[in-house]
Amino acid sequence: MNPLSLRNVTKTYKTQGKPLITAVNDVSFTIEPGSIHGLLGPNGAGKSTLISMISGMQAPTSGSITLFDVDMVRNPEQAKGFLGVVPQEVVVEMAFTVQEVLYYFSGMYGVPKAQRQGRIDHALEDLQLSDKKDEKAKTLSGGMKRRLMIAKAMIHQPKFLILDEPTAGVDVALRQRIWDIVRRLHAEGTTILFTTHYLEEAEQLCDTITLMNHGAVIKEGKLKDIQKEFSQNSIHFELYDQNVPHPEGVHRTGSEFEFPMRSLAEDMEMLTKHYNSNLKAIRSEAASLESIFLTLTA
Amino acid sequence: MNNGMWALYAREVKRFQKIWIDTIFNPIVSVGLYLAVFGVVTGGRDVATVPYLAFVYIGLLSMNLINASISNPAFALIISKNLGTIIDLQLAPIAPWRVGLAYALAALTRGIVTLGVAVLCTIWFIPLAGIAHPFLLIITILITGLEFGMLGVAFGMWAKGFEALTFLTTFILQPMIFLAGVFYPISALPHPWNIVSQFNPLHHNVNLIRYAATGFADGNPYTSIIVVGVLLFCVAIIMQVVVQKKLRSE
Numbered sequence: 001m002n003p004l005s006l007r008n009v010t011k012t013y014k015t016q017g018k019p020l021i022t023a024v025n026d027v028s029f030t031i032e033p034g035s036i037h038g039l040l041g042p043n044g045a046g047k048s049t050l051i052s053m054i055s056g057m058q059a060p061t062s063g064s065i066t067l068f069d070v071d072m073v074r075n076p077e078q079a080k081g082f083l084g085v086v087p088q089e090v091v092v093e094m095a096f097t098v099q100e101v102l103y104y105f106s107g108m109y110g111v112p113k114a115q116r117q118g119r120i121d122h123a124l125e126d127l128q129l130s131d132k133k134d135e136k137a138k139t140l141s142g143g144m145k146r147r148l149m150i151a152k153a154m155i156h157q158p159k160f161l162i163l164d165e166p167t168a169g170v171d172v173a174l175r176q177r178i179w180d181i182v183r184r185l186h187a188e189g190t191t192i193l194f195t196t197h198y199l200e201e202a203e204q205l206c207d208t209i210t211l212m213n214h215g216a217v218i219k220e221g222k223l224k225d226i227q228k229e230f231s232q233n234s235i236h237f238e239l240y241d242q243n244v245p246h247p248e249g250v251h252r253t254g255s256e257f258e259f260p261m262r263s264l265a266e267d268m269e270m271l272t273k274h275y276n277s278n279l280k281a282i283r284s285e286a287a288s289l290e291s292i293f294l295t296l297t298a
Numbered sequence: 299m300n301n302g303m304w305a306l307y308a309r310e311v312k313r314f315q316k317i318w319i320d321t322i323f324n325p326i327v328s329v330g331l332y333l334a335v336f337g338v339v340t341g342g343r344d345v346a347t348v349p350y351l352a353f354v355y356i357g358l359l360s361m362n363l364i365n366a367s368i369s370n371p372a373f374a375l376i377i378s379k380n381l382g383t384i385i386d387l388q389l390a391p392i393a394p395w396r397v398g399l400a401y402a403l404a405a406l407t408r409g410i411v412t413l414g415v416a417v418l419c420t421i422w423f424i425p426l427a428g429i430a431h432p433f434l435l436i437i438t439i440l441i442t443g444l445e446f447g448m449l450g451v452a453f454g455m456w457a458k459g460f461e462a463l464t465f466l467t468t469f470i471l472q473p474m475i476f477l478a479g480v481f482y483p484i485s486a487l488p489h490p491w492n493i494v495s496q497f498n499p500l501h502h503n504v505n506l507i508r509y510a511a512t513g514f515a516d517g518n519p520y521t522s523i524i525v526v527g528v529l530l531f532c533v534a535i536i537m538q539v540v541v542q543k544k545l546r547s548e
């Protein structure tokens with residue numbers, strides 16, 4: 001019983017006077033119980049659209065979506081009950097305090113009244129919002145609002161947590177904290193699906209990934225396997241002076257540069273010719289997710 | 299997931315509790331002002347067996363109930379769509395019709411609170427000789443509040459912005475209220491408006507409430523019972539369809 005199974009999911013948008021937009025194009029993959037799955041891809045790849053269909057906010061144009069073997073289109077109320085979702089866009093209530101937002105939202109997921117306060121205190125502690133609990137949600141800072149969104153998604157202890165760019169606009173310390181929470185929930189048995197543009201985060205966290213571009217899946221599977229597949233073809237090098245022109249295909253990963261290997265001899269020759277004495281070190285290594293991403297979405 | 303629906307109901311009740319000044323004073327002021335005017339102008343006259351002031355009083359209360367029930371969910375939902383918090387309704391494991399019902403029940407609750415407050419503040423000035431049909435009165439008040447609550451839900455889900463709501467209240471609801479026999483019996487209207495008023499669904503709600511309260515009916519109460527019943531059913535269907543459509547696609 002997989003937490004998620006997508007079969008040939010497609011979503012098209014019709015806007016008047018414009019050509020049909022295919023936001024998600026024939027996407028199929030499954031997520032196994034207890035895994036952390038990264039959904040990656042450049043802006044506009046269709047990640048959020050896919051997530052909104054998985055969470056039952058939009059119906060797919062075609063294809064099927066099942067959560068723990070429950071069909072999202074035919075049986076949405078049951079399927080939604082498994083889920084906690086952090087949407088990409090931060091939205092907050094005008095009228096309610098942080099505590100009230102969580103109180104009613106957990107109630108809407110069927111958390112009994114008697115249990116709500118305990119869970120609220122716990123979630124607020126987790127996300128370092130305890131001292132804000134009686135403030136109006138709209139007065140929180142941007143990062144705090146996002147944390148409130150995360151608290152809302154986990155307060156009913158879902159079996160499957162979906163986070164659409166949970167760390168966008170969040171400071172470094174807090175990003176660490178968010179991923180610690182995700183790791184802990186994962187250790188407790190929660191299945192996780194998330195998107196991020198910080199590929200180091202995905203690299204550290206994910207068991208499996210789906211890479212999307214232009215609405216379609218271009219790579220899917222275990223992160224390790226994908227890296228292995230690319231490992232023989234990646235050359236890393238360092239330079240003394242980094243502000244020089246680079247040959248095509250070279251991209252930067254941190255303080256290093258990286259490019260897909262053609263043949264070792266040929267590439268060495270190219271590098272020495274191009275950079276000359278500027279070259280500090282060269283090695284071939286497992287490709288970083290960033291370089292795989294750039295190669296595949298180029 | 300009944301629990302979820304009741305939590306949503308509680309949330310929407312809480313929302314209007316937060317603006318209790320508006321909830322309480324708005325109806326008192328509007329009913330009070332109308333009454334003062336009509337009291338002065340028409341003092342002492344009767345409509346059939348009922349003093350005019352009592353006649354118009356019940357009409358005004360009905361109008362208040364209808365206004366409160368329709369605008370509460372419509373406002374809440376339009377704001378929610380503008381803020382984007384409508385996403386909470388899309389994510390929660392609550393069937394769309396239950397979402398609609400939760401909002402409509404909250405609207406009914408507000409309508410009744412509003413009504414109660416307005417009655418408490420004004421009943422002392424009205425020449426009412428007891429309630430003619432108390433049980434029918436309770437039922438018709440509940441049904442009217444729910445009916446217009448559901449209409450408000452459907453409208454709030456459907457409308458894009460506040461202009462639509464202004465349009466509804468100014469160009470549709472107000473004229474309908476004026477042709478509903480709130481201020482005078484519809485038989486007193488010139489032809490053809492007296493006939494048109496018969497087809498005004500609002501007239502039947504007002505008529506039924508007034509019949510239950512005073513025993514005077516401005517048209518056959520049984521017709522009104524049937525019309526109100528059919529309307530409740532239709533509005534429920536419309537609400538279900540609109541909510542379902544809007545929560546699953548936006």
Ligand SMILES: Nc1ncnc2c1ncn2[C@@H]1O[C@H](COP(=O)(O)OP(=O)(O)OP(=O)(O)O)[C@@H](O)[C@H]1O
Pocket residue numbers: 013015021022023041042043044045046047048049050088
């Ligand atoms: N409601 C809509 N109507 C029309 N087009 C839409 C709609 N929603 C999304 N799209 C289009 O679908 C495509 C995918 O958008 P989506 O938001 O899913 O991308 P994304 O992968 O989440 O991007 P990002 O990383 O920027 O969040 C885009 O081209 C977008 O313009």
Ligand SMILES: [Mg+2]
Pocket residue numbers: 047048049088164
């Ligand atoms: Mg997105």
